[in-house]
Amino acid sequence: MQRFIMKSKDYIMVLCGILIVVGLIAEFVFKVQLISEILLGLASILAVSPILIQGYHSLRVKVISIDVLVSVAVLGALLIRNFEEAAIVSFLFLLGAFLEKRTLKKTRSAVQSLVTLVPERAVVVRDDGKTETVDIDDVSTNDILLVKTGDKVPVDGHVVYGSGALNEASITGESKWVQKSLNDKVYAGTIVENGTIRIQTETVGEDTLFGKIIELVEEAQDSKSAAEKFIDRFSKYYTPFVLLLAVIVGILTRDVALAITILVLGCPGALVIGVPVSNVTGIGNGAKHGVLLKGSEMINDFSKVDTIVFDKTGTLTEGNPTVAYKKIIGENKQSILSYLYSIEHESNHPLAKAILNDIGSQKIVRFDKVDVIKGKGIVAYSGDKKIILGNLSLMHNYDVEINNNNREKINKLIESGQSIVLMAINKELEVMIGIQDQLRHDVKRNLLQLKHQGVKKLIILSGDNQGTVDRVAEQLPIDIALGGMLPEDKAEYIKMLQDKGEKVAFVGDGINDSPSLATANIGIAMGGGTDVAIETSDVVLMHSAMEQLSYAHGLTKKISNNMKQNIIIALGVVLVLLLSLIFAEWMNMTIGMLVHEVSIIVVILNGMRLMRYRNNTKLDSYQVNNKQKAI
Template structure:
């Protein structure tokens, strides 16, 4: 099977033969796509290109017609000079550069003017839970044992979880502390379920309820009641079974980021219609987080492909979707969404595939980023209106007034360029109210 550059091996060993290296790898192409996106033109800039395609020849033809009819060379040249859309050409790039500069100064990396245009029109923002809405440093909050030999079961659990880099595994190992180590063999990572391995000749399964069902582990009435209680308390579940018998149930809880609820309210005020959380965690925990933060929708038990499919479903309904995440598993969703937003302390792949990066994983910068994108898009539109309006007024004045001449026209023309530059530079001082 194929292995992509940037792939992280969490367990075991692997031997690979390189088919492509450097810029030819998938990871290299991702970087190339990001660089292309940075150089791409925004909708406003493409409008100017289309406009100039017809406008420039039209002004040239108009000046020639005026000269042929009036034989007034000065009038023809005046029309040609005053019709030059200098403010239109410079107005949009100034707004774009000022907006990106403000973002960089405030810890927000906006990858190009096209990103700004899409981001300013976003309808729905979809969040991953762990490391995005939560701190990403979970702790064991509750534990239940279902056997007398707890020391041995904890040793098996710690030995298996030491093989994993998953945040929940790290929380379990930290909670158990020092214990007798066992040799772990034949480790099998079950996608979206957990880990199955052999420890001291015993088959040990560590994971969620779905993994227990897959391993035909019988859950008695007490265990089911404990699971329901743990979920209601907002815990992520880690169950441990040895030789098909449930031994340990752990509830792991991650803290919600400070100030997130207030930041989400700011997003709503900026016009975002839907705030949605997608998580691989159990539905009870996800519902609790959504209720506490006032989110529109909450979906648990979501694998990476489920998240991507959900985003595609929203896009099929005509919505412009932003996705916020930080891990390798989030990369497909970050790439598929109209706007991918990565937390700055996330994986390199997530950061490279995203359109917006929140430096230092500061969630409070997200409302500023959206407000800045909207302000930049509005600023571009203002500059276009000023530039086109001035040209139309100047040309009309040449034909329908006696006071307009080349000197006055050039003064107004240069003043309009100065106006759009100053208007664009206002973005450098932008702050979300």
């Protein structure tokens, strides 16, 4: 019976509304008091039944909820034969719950719209070349799938045939088309806007990047922020206090109607719902624009960040460097290039990729042993050869001889802002390479935006040489720029800032900077869609764009402010209602419940404003073009 009543709660609400309208017509139009009381009494009993069930289940777990207060108030009104107020109060409570459910459903629309982007069926290409449409659950790893223009990619995988332009907005928040061809990675939930491709499946369903994004966003929306936890504790004591206050007032005044009215006016409904709706809506907005806020707890911390620390390569710069200078010193050029290619071929560092793109494919050398020197380079052994590949500091550590001419050239490259990669064989310098990287598009404007939003200090900590770091910092509104920093040095520096009382966010690529991401109050990964970035950080910028950083910071500030607004609205309404009960003769149970339900709708609508948030603050051209660093 309980299950039937709860399942039919919306229908009960509609029926009660009809009974109330007919009952009021019977009383005020036809002056038939008996019929009016019967209809309003029946409406009260029907409407209070689901409320009583919810209140009963709350008491079973030793919680005095809002349902308990309303149940006691309605039953009390029935006892004193105040059928009109009993019916209207219970109906308004059910109506408020219905509207709350509907509007809250809308706040999750960003995530729900993402879920619909994953197709339920896929076209599999069989070994004989024929195609077959199957359920997505029947697709396995290594299956070849056909995706045509207008179709959604159903799995994570790589292109094995064809080419096409894909819309990756579901992953990155950026609707700009990305051209994909042989061996390029593609993700579930993206759309082939033009072209036809065949994909070899790597992961399906919840294991895809898109599946992980949806799971993370849903977990974040369901998590409780510090404000919500406080409100839960507050309600735990506040609601019994209201019940006790009503009992005491009833005993002292012998006015049951007054005691019942206090129960209704003291309901903290808007307070309970106001903060969660801000969190859910804000996190959903972020997901829609390629920003993953991993949990409600970090929102308040991020909004209070006053210092942001940046890695350089792949964060402030594009992360697609190119070789600007190359000199092969040794005589056996082919052998030297083979060693260089073989070592860099095993690395995923952006500088290694730049070198490989420049020298092209070379003969592979098998090494007897390879040692990675963290933050400096690699030492490899092949027979009687000891190959040292890395930065200038690594050359010094292994006593590599560098003559005056080469040292002068290296210094000039550093002064011009180039990253230096050197290779020595048996302590003899054989290769000198200078690599340049470009600043990200509009990075200066977005750093100024962060300053405008209240961030006081912007810092670069880079493993690159100081000259290169200085050249980057000179072009940006950076306060401190430090080069030659190992991963552990960065983490230690962040700890030092925290000891001084600063709230620190660290922005890195999520691969080489895990210690810093973990140490900072907020770890932010320029994700590029990598699993490592998603796992190690508090915030993931899926498009790896600097404008997403200023957007994410502005969004968390808006969410935090929105929570505070909803708390003020909720507490203000309760205070005004209770004061009105003391100083105004017109206040009664029905008006109190109506105001409460309106306040619930107000805080929900206020929270839903976050769905429309855009970071639209305009900085004038003088600010962008003339703001200089202060190191």
